[in-house]
């Protein structure tokens with residue numbers, strides 16, 4: 001059985017990977033995060049503290065467990081914060097990847113790295129894996145720079161690019177557009193939502209499963225791993241409203257140009273998924289199937 005170490009295990013993707021291993025087994029998991037473990041179950045895997053900005057700690061933890069693969073989910077993921085805190089964004093999204101590359105090289109570990117549709121300018125999505133990147137934001141720039149570090153390294157690497165990830169984590173501490181929109185519409189709050197940006201939202205469970213498939217198949221190269229339905233952000237919120245029978249008249253469609261966001265966003269991203277589907281047996285759910293999975297989990301938590 002392979003040993004897999006996950007970074008950022010308190011995040012949305014990190015928790016979903018932990019959940020899948022706890023429920024289904026298949027690998028020996030070392031979950032790592034900065035500070036205390038926030039996953040509520042403490043059996044079925046090992047937890048270790050690992051701050052990805054501390055190269056000494058990173059090396060010590062990896063040397064102790066000598067995993068076959070590392071799934072690197074930790075990052076600065078808030079696109080606007082990356083724009084205003086560039087130094088920290090660079091340390092987390094670029095320098096920490098260099099540290100991992102060095103340690104993976106030393107112990108011959110496969111590195112599965114998470115990247116983003118924001119490496120593209122959104123002029124002509126959906127994109128395949130060979131499309132030319134042109135990031136509009138500092139977040140996109142840092143994630144692209146990390147991809148370039150992997151590509152020029154001598155280690156075994158896979159880059160999984162993804163788009164708007166949604167799902168629920170155990171302590172509900174991390175929100176996302178689906179939960180946020182559902183919560184606001186349930187309270188009867190009017191929402192201003194952009195209607196001129198298009199995405200393919202990704203169920204966190206699908207992405208977590210694909211990360212584990214990338215380890216199982218010893219994937220090498222770049223893979224697009226998103227949901228399969230393209231929609232505008234306003235359509236996404238309208239579909240959330242339809243699914244839970246909420247009042248769509250609260251949705252006020254606006255243009256992105258009217259928002260005062262620190263980071264510029266691409267207009268139309270989206271991915272062509274054939275490579276991950278054929279080479280990794282990636283099988284994404286439809287958006288409504290994904291919402292049904294979220295709904296089941298909310299009900300199981302009495303919400």
Ligand SMILES: NC(=O)C1=CN([C@@H]2O[C@H](COP(=O)(O)OP(=O)(O)OC[C@H]3O[C@@H](n4cnc5c(N)ncnc54)[C@H](O)[C@@H]3O)[C@@H](O)[C@H]2O)C=CC1
Pocket residue numbers: 007008009010011012013014033034050051052053072073074075076077092114115116117162163164165166174
């Ligand atoms: N969530 C999304 O919509 C998208 C995510 N991605 C990428 O997918 C990956 C996973 O994203 P999510 O799980 O959704 O993000 P998340 O923000 O839920 O999780 C990231 C985790 O990294 C942790 N972290 C931050 N600094 C750390 C440090 N110094 N040491 C250890 N951990 C640290 C955070 O505490 C957080 O738990 C990221 O690489 C992100 O860039 C790409 C496109 C869209």
